[in-house]
Amino acid sequence: MPSALPLADPAPDDGMLPPSVLAGAEQRDLGVYLHVPFCRVRCGYCDFNTYTADEVRGVKQSDFADQAIAEVEFAACVLRESGLPPRPARTVFFGGGTPTLLPAGDLARMLDAVRERIGVADDAEITTEANPDSIDAAGLERLAAAGFTRVSVGMQSAVPHVLAVLERTHDPENVPRVVAAAKASGLAVSLDLIYGTPGETEADWQRSLDAALAAEPDHLSAYALIVEPGTKLARQVLHGQVPPVDDDLHAVFYEALDARLADAGYDWYEVSNWARTPDQRSRHNRAYWTGQDWWGVGPGAHSHVGGVRWWNVKHPAAYADRLAHGLSPAAGRETLDAETRRVERVLLEVRLREGLSTDALTPLGRRAVAGLIADELVEPGPALRGTIVLTLRGRLLADGVVRRLLPD
Incomplete structure (x- = not known):
C-alpha cells in the first residue's frame, strides 16, 4: 500500500491560508496538479498513492471527475478569500495513478473547471501522464482539442523481462504508436524510463535507449529504480526472490544514458531530465524545483503556497466524504521556516543545469565548494563566479554533494 503521510499540524477545515502567504505572491507562478489515483494493476515497485478497482470498493x-471539480472550486475560494492576487495557472499537470484510465471527456471537464474557477494562462503547459495501453489516437485527439499540450508516457523499458520484474503490463510495441499518435494530434511528448531494475543488463538498457530515441520524443525523464520500503518489490528483494539493486550498475547506466542523449541532441536540465530545446523542458516540474506555488487536487495530493505546505487525505472514499460535507480534504499542513526553505532550495536547485547560487549556503557550506571543485563534482568556472553546477560525476553523486553543502 502507499507510504504513510507525514506528521504535521492539523489542517483547518475551511482551508484558509495565513497572511504570510501574501508576501511576494505576485512574483510566484501558480500551478495546478490533479492526482488521479486509479491504476489497472499495482506495480510492485510503486509506493505512490494509487489504487486498483479491488482496493477501492464503494468508490x-x-x-472522480466531479469530486476533483469540487476541490478545484474549493481551491479557487480559498485562494481568493485568503487575499491572494488572481493568478492564472501557468501549468496544469494530471498525474497518478493513470489519469487516462478516465474518459478523455472527464479529464477535459476537470481542465475546464481549472480554467473557469482559477484561470489558465494562454500559453500554459497542460500535461497528462499516460500508460502506453491506456490511451489511443482518438483519445489523444480529444485531449488536444480540450487544450492539453503535452503527454508524458510511462515507457519504463523496452525489454519484456525488465517490464515483468516491474510488473508493467503494457506491450512495449505500443510506445512508438502512442508517441506517433500524440505528435499527429499536436501534443508534445515526454517518455519516462526506469534504469537499474534487478536483472537488467547493459545490453537491455541500450535496447531501451534505442527504442526511446527511435520514437523521437521531445523530452525524456529517466530515474534509477529505488526499492521503496513496504512495496512488493522490497519484500521480493528481502526474501531473495529478486536480486538487490546494484548502485554501481546504476552509475554505468546513467553514463550511457547521458552520452546517448547528448549525441542525439538532448541537453540535461535537471539530474533526471533531458529536452531537445529549453522550450520543451517541463515547466510544471521546474515550479516544484524552484519553490513556486501549486495546488494539488486529489487523494493524497500535496500543495504549496508561499511557504505553507499541506497534503490531502489519502483514501478516495475519505477524500470524497470531506468534499461532500464542504470541508477541506487536507489531512495536515506545515508552515516552513526560513531555514527549512533554504535547505530545500539547496536540495532541489543544485540538481538544475542553471545551478545553485552560493548565496543559499552558509559560510561553512561555501567553504566546502573548493573541495567539491577539487573532487571534480562541480564545474570550476561557474563555482568561482558564485553558482554551483554539477559535473557528470557530480550528478552521479548529487546526494553526497548536498551533504557537503549542508554540513551539520
Missing part, C-alpha cells in the same frame, strides 16, 4: 472511478 467509483466515474464519480
Whole structure:
C-alpha cells in the first residue's frame, strides 16, 4: 500500500491560508496538479498513492471527475478569500495513478473547471501522464482539442523481462504508436524510463535507449529504480526472490544514458531530465524545483503556497466524504521556516543545469565548494563566479554533494 503521510499540524477545515502567504505572491507562478489515483494493476515497485478497482470498493472511478471539480472550486475560494492576487495557472499537470484510465471527456471537464474557477494562462503547459495501453489516437485527439499540450508516457523499458520484474503490463510495441499518435494530434511528448531494475543488463538498457530515441520524443525523464520500503518489490528483494539493486550498475547506466542523449541532441536540465530545446523542458516540474506555488487536487495530493505546505487525505472514499460535507480534504499542513526553505532550495536547485547560487549556503557550506571543485563534482568556472553546477560525476553523486553543502 502507499507510504504513510507525514506528521504535521492539523489542517483547518475551511482551508484558509495565513497572511504570510501574501508576501511576494505576485512574483510566484501558480500551478495546478490533479492526482488521479486509479491504476489497472499495482506495480510492485510503486509506493505512490494509487489504487486498483479491488482496493477501492464503494468508490467509483466515474464519480472522480466531479469530486476533483469540487476541490478545484474549493481551491479557487480559498485562494481568493485568503487575499491572494488572481493568478492564472501557468501549468496544469494530471498525474497518478493513470489519469487516462478516465474518459478523455472527464479529464477535459476537470481542465475546464481549472480554467473557469482559477484561470489558465494562454500559453500554459497542460500535461497528462499516460500508460502506453491506456490511451489511443482518438483519445489523444480529444485531449488536444480540450487544450492539453503535452503527454508524458510511462515507457519504463523496452525489454519484456525488465517490464515483468516491474510488473508493467503494457506491450512495449505500443510506445512508438502512442508517441506517433500524440505528435499527429499536436501534443508534445515526454517518455519516462526506469534504469537499474534487478536483472537488467547493459545490453537491455541500450535496447531501451534505442527504442526511446527511435520514437523521437521531445523530452525524456529517466530515474534509477529505488526499492521503496513496504512495496512488493522490497519484500521480493528481502526474501531473495529478486536480486538487490546494484548502485554501481546504476552509475554505468546513467553514463550511457547521458552520452546517448547528448549525441542525439538532448541537453540535461535537471539530474533526471533531458529536452531537445529549453522550450520543451517541463515547466510544471521546474515550479516544484524552484519553490513556486501549486495546488494539488486529489487523494493524497500535496500543495504549496508561499511557504505553507499541506497534503490531502489519502483514501478516495475519505477524500470524497470531506468534499461532500464542504470541508477541506487536507489531512495536515506545515508552515516552513526560513531555514527549512533554504535547505530545500539547496536540495532541489543544485540538481538544475542553471545551478545553485552560493548565496543559499552558509559560510561553512561555501567553504566546502573548493573541495567539491577539487573532487571534480562541480564545474570550476561557474563555482568561482558564485553558482554551483554539477559535473557528470557530480550528478552521479548529487546526494553526497548536498551533504557537503549542508554540513551539520
